[in-house]
Amino acid sequence: MEIIIKESNSAKSFFAQKTEVLKHLEEKVKLWMKDHIDKRKLWFSSDFLPADEKMNDDQEKNIKKLRDRARGLKDEVRVAVALNLLTEEGLPHFHRIIAQYLGDKSFWSKWNNMWTAEEDRHGAILRDYVRDARLFSFREVELMQFHYLESGFNPDWDKDPYKVFVYTTLQERATQFSHKNTGKLAGENEPLLNGILNNIAADEAKHFTFYRNVFKEIINLDPENALLSAVDIMPAIDMPGFSMPNFRDMADVIRRVGIYGPRDYKKIVEEAIKFWEIEMLTGLNAMAEKAREKILAIPKRLEKAAEYIEKRTESKTFSFDFIYNRILVFE
Ligand SMILES: [Fe+2]
Ligand SMILES: [Fe+2]
Incomplete structure (x- = not known):
């Protein structure tokens, strides 16, 4: 009993210490937010997919044309759009984590x-798009979204606020890749979807x-603790629903068509290591130095993991309820 109290006290002071460091960032965060808003082009779903009470004939015709074009979309693109949509709809999980x-x-x-x-x-916008374009057996997607939110997301991050910034850095980059590459693949049939996904990718x-x-600033202020947080997150980032069987199959499909996979994640980690100048950090205590070395070794491990997955990849078929169980064949 006594130990538990001691532990929670030390955890609290650890948390308080990090919160204190984060307070020092206030002025910089204000500047970065201003810069972010200055560069932002605020678009809405209705800019791409008007849905007004008063629509002109052209607008009505465009919806019909959209449905005709969308019929040409390959099933692998549909799977990618479904996964991108579900990822975005997980927003309540992330809003809550950041607030907490x-x-x-x-x-x-x-x-x-x-x-x-x-x-x-x-x-x-993705939900409006898939609805207007009639991309899915829609209730199946709605059901997945329901379960995805219902299952919650409580990563084992010990209430460490530094980990939030490591995770969000990597996750934003990963979603940017996924939207952009899905758009590329969709583009030949469906320029509107490509345009929508490019706009989302630009936000990400x-x-x-x-x-x-x-996080770069956190490294400057508190490098040892920053590295201890980063080493827990950087080896792998999973999205909240990853344990659901559909998610794993969908992720496998988007890897097989080259939208997003372990090699992309490796690139993202390498880029983060470089930007955060982790290689150059010196004068660390033994634990932080060990974390630094571990982080620097992650790309090599990811390369091995990617090679292993590629070697193990065999021809496989997939089917998903939300596209009427049509069979996707990968030779
Ligand atoms: Fe997003
Ligand atoms: Fe984002």
Whole structure:
């Protein structure tokens, strides 16, 4: 009993110490937010997919044309769009984590609320698109979304606010890749979908810039603790629903068509290591130095993992309820 109290006290002071470091970032965060807003082009779903009471004939015709074009979309593109949509619709998980880990009464809540408002448009526009274009057996997607939210997301991050910034940096970059590459694959049949996904990817790139700047500053202020947090997150980032069987198959499909896979993640980690100048950090205590060495070894491990997965990849068929169980064959 006594030990538990001691542990929770030390955990609390550890948390308080990090919160203190994060407070020092207030002025910089204000500047980064201003810069973010200055560069932002605020678009909405209705800019791409008008849905007004008063629509002209052209607008009505465009919906019909959209449905005709969307019929030409390959099933692997549909799977990727479904996964991108579900990822975006997981927003409540992430809003809550950021509020819990960074505090809901500090300047961070301004960022969290603004970021959430921006992110919410991603799920909204994709949902509007798949509905207008008639891309799926829609209730099946709605059911997956329901289970995805219902199952919650409680990563084992010990309430460590530094880990939030490592995770979000990597996750924003990963979603940027996924949207952009899905758009590329969809583009030949469906330029509107490509345009929508490019706009989302551009948002993710700006979020990525913000989060990686924050973590760079954390490294400057508190390098030892920053490295101990980073080493827990960087080896792998999974999305909340990853344990659901459909998610694993969908992730396998998007890897097989080259939208997003372990090699992309390796690139993302390498880029983060370089930007955070982890190789150059010196004068660390023994634990942090060990963490630094482990982090520097991650790309090699990811390369091995990618090779292993590629070697093991055999021809496989997939089927998903949300595209009427049509068979996708990968030779
Ligand atoms: Fe997003
Ligand atoms: Fe984002």
